[in-house]
Amino acid sequence: MKHLALRAAASLLVLAALAGAAPPTTVTPMTPDVVAKYDPVLPAADFVRREAMVPMRDGTKLYTVIVMRKGTRGGPILLSRTPYDAHGSVTRNTSLRIEDILPAMDAPFVNDGYIRVYQDIRGLHRSEGEFVMNRPIVGPLNRTGIDESTDAYDTIDWLVKNVPESNGKVGVIGSSYLGFTTLAAEINPHPALKAAVPESPMVDGWRGDDWFHNGAFRVSGIDYAVGQSTGKADAGAVLPRSGGDDYTRYLEAGSIGDFASSLNVDQVPFNQKLFQNPAYTSFWSEQAVDKWMAARPLTVPTMLEVGQWDQEDSYGAPAVYQALKAKYEGSGLLHLVIGPWRHSGANHYGYELGALTFAGDTAKQWRERWMKPFLDHYLKGTPDPQTPPVLTYATGIDQWEPSPRWPMGTPTALYLTSGNGVRFGSAGAAGHADYVSDPMKPVPFLPRPIQLGDEDQWHSWLVRDQRFVDGRTDVASFGGAPLDRPVHIMGAPMVDLYASTSGTDSDWVVKLIDVYPSDLPEGAGQGSKPSMAGYQLPIGIEIFRGRYVDSFARPRALKANRVEHYRFALPNVDHVVLPGHRLMVQVQSSLFPLYDRNPQRFVPNIFNARAADYQPATQKVYFGGATPSAVMLPVVP
Template identity: 25%
Template sequence: MKHIYEPDVTMTMRDGVTLAADIWRPLEGTAPTLLVRTPYNRQTPTMYGGPGTPHPSLIGLVNAGYAVVLQDARGTFGSEGEFEPKINEIADGQDAADWITRQDWSDGTIGMYGASYMGMTQWALAIKETPGLKAIAPTMAATDWYSELWYSKGGALSLSLDTMWNVMMYANEEQRDLASGRASDPATLIRLGGSFLNVLSLNDATPVADLPVIGKGRWFDDWLAHPDFDGYWAAQDWSPLVSSVEVPVLAIGGWYDLKINGTVSDFIRVRTQGASETAREDSRLIIGPWEHGPLTGQYADRHFGPLGVGDATEAHITFFNQTLRNLAPESPAPRVRIFVMGIDQWRDEQDWPLPDTSYTDYHLHSGGSANTRHGDGTLQSAASSMAGHDEFQYDPRDPLPTAGGALLPSVPGLVGPVDQKVVDGRSDVLCYTGPVLEEPIEVTGHVELKVFVSSSAVDTDITAKLVDVFPDGRAINLCDGILRLRYRNDLSNPAPLTPGEVYEVTVPMAVTSNVFLAGHRIRLDISSSNFPRYDRNTNTGGFIAQESVDQAVIATNRIMHGPEHPSRLVLPVINR
């Protein structure tokens, strides 16, 4: 299809601010338009997509008959105004959509696509009635910015993400200010840019609220000032509004993506509560063996083969052809398509959660005597008949280092599937391992740990990690989670612990899909830190972001088990 490329097209928002866009449109006639709104520079090569990236091929979309509009968000790169995360995206997005529908090359229908923040800009228009919007395709995105992004479902700060992302955004802003003459001191940009030489070192400084490299503060200060899910976060939480969505959604995520909980939760809400039959019936979910970024499925300790490499283009074209053009495919796209690790194969499913899910308890047992200070425990189908506990000390000055999982920045050896030998043997990790499997066991769905715990401190964290132990000794992580115990009852109402008192708590461990093959073993690792993926709890019960690690106290934490304290790992087992 012949098309015209128009760079640097300006659109004026309702308040007079001008935003910049690049446009690919048909040479003749009209076409449905695909809109991408980004704060990461519309002209970067990754925006053009293709195999191995979270974005579909822009040229592939254009050749399929679509107009494409890439727009810089307010206050970023070519667009005027001041950037504030999320604040202006509804109004600006609606104004951009209105501008598009009034162009003579537009057929009046709009779809949206894009990953991460660009997924959020799609939800911004879908939760509000936006004329012309017919479908969205958010990749690795979430509507709940507290528990699915800047903090966690268990209330811990997503430290490495928050520091990296804010330094990146402030550096971009400082570069704009210098180029336009609004800033006269290049030292700030040098400081911000230099931090990327060792971005993980940003997380070593305490108090976190005094992180010197940030400098500008603003929204980063606000996030740290609101560690609880209070009114500040409730005002930004769009997840309750997903039930008002009337357009179908193509949700794409990765098992090792930091937003996978939100990706799945938002799909479920649209599927079960969407405001139209079209939204409920035509929405789709795709999950691959990916982190937050490249869709390669290739890691040093685990390679998912050629099928693990993702190409989002075909799925987008099929979805938009159906939702924007009413072109039914020869064979309908599956409602759910997942990559099942272990067997390393793609599989089509009827729905999510999988209809044949059986939530199965794997009980924690001590490996030795009834009361062990540290040692290898076991996972068994039956609850322990002997009361006991396992104990470890958590020292915030020596936190357990992150070893795989959903991490940003994407550092090789720290993100995705990683052999746990890098943390095995530490005295602050309890390992519970099941027997060698005689038959495969598939685990697909939401994983959680229900555990009875006590602590010598008034607050501490409990972390849990699901691990696949291979016959050759490799121990590869699948999913994990954290619970800040002050939030054991409610993210909005923190409550201190009574030292020594036993509490039953639930640690959310995200979602996964893995077949534990014959000869493998299922393992659960429990600790009290995962640093720098999450901030370290100082165990004082105080305002963690404002405390120095020198103020921290050591916590002695106990995991209870037995008839009165049936601590257990709950796995979504698929019986077929």
């Protein structure tokens, strides 16, 4: 009955929409039964929705959707430039209520007189032109005179001249790829651009965002490239999956080059860009947005945001902050926010992440208490909300913390020691812990079966209990005694690892872990529920491809059994390890199938590795004496 009622209601809507048009003078059984268009925005709707093809300086026109509540006057414009379908962004439901058709984060804005604008970037969905992934800025890699910065400029120029309900002030906002286009809009910005909120922006795809992390390739980039590169992404190709376990699927395929070839996607242009450029040459380094930003004055007040457990783009926002802090920290132009979220979690519900629960909807708290007042000040002229230079959420004690700078902590060595221990203070006696890494039996990054397309698995893998690998013979676990006082970490822990391999190449994965007490009563701190007794919560996980020990641009073979010194950062965090909890460090040499397997035999290009190249190796993690492996924790009192 419910379905019949809905069908009847839909029929009435169609009849009402078409009633204003002159009916055919005569209909016959052969009268064509297709109408050109149905507009679901009826006169009773509480909003205005317009579509425009906005011209760029080269004549290309970009599809743009403008939405506002009826009666809006003198409203600021909030713009998002997206590769993910502008039309779909503002038609999530067929409704007469503006709150229903827009993403949840937009409601407070349009209900407060904002004009919301979404635009398809060039070459995708309904926009004209050619799509280039993360289109380089005009310069050595792009001689066309056109980039996302010029497109943003031209779009803003058109909007302030053609949206009469606006006050002439524009803000840009967006997450992930939209974070990238938000930052691009700040390069040679239009005078009407008054504020920007880049959320989890794609900044450097090789150093630590979507494509590589310190040289190790993230295999999901293959699927993403194919989806975005076919059918203008409207009908982007989906790689065939048979269900089951992606661990087996990728293992049986061989190298990533073999995998792409087996699915006939190896010649997709962006896949070739990845395959032909495995090192951090100018191909990647000159696309790094933090370098673009550092080379130009910052004139637009900017609130950078990232999730503490962002599983896709943990690198970008802090990298931009670090690139600009020397000139702009404390100036009022530069702000950094780190919340207890997954990728893009700031725009959804922030009550929980995986097994963790927080003090209320932390995402909504940030949006309403800090982000919107920040935009209101610059776009509506409201009083200065005194936005802190840095705002972070201290997981472990569940509270927001404003700070004058970032990082806040003082580097404090947590040393690996004999007996598979960790401790503060002194490095202790020299020794090493050994394990055998077999690329034919790589360490999974999640409990199997693994399905990379499963959102529940993907969103929360960075907070997954690590007991599923603790005790494996190819994982070296170093654990400490229960703490007698809290350890508060504010910054990016730095790995300081001395290690050797019997092979000629190796990956090194380091995890910093907060181990919950085995006897956990309720009310003993964040997430302290009996079900989390003994939980091994990752504070941070990162990988480093050994061949880049000397230079990201110039890889080299490792000398078998020679100790090398590796230094790399874990993601930025604000986390309190509570008394009674223990600190743990895990070291391993694969994280599969999140990252491609290192053959452990040096080959010029791992994408083209052969089956015979994948060889077991004995790995040695050194500690104490002249090889004091440690994780440097940025500790505050």
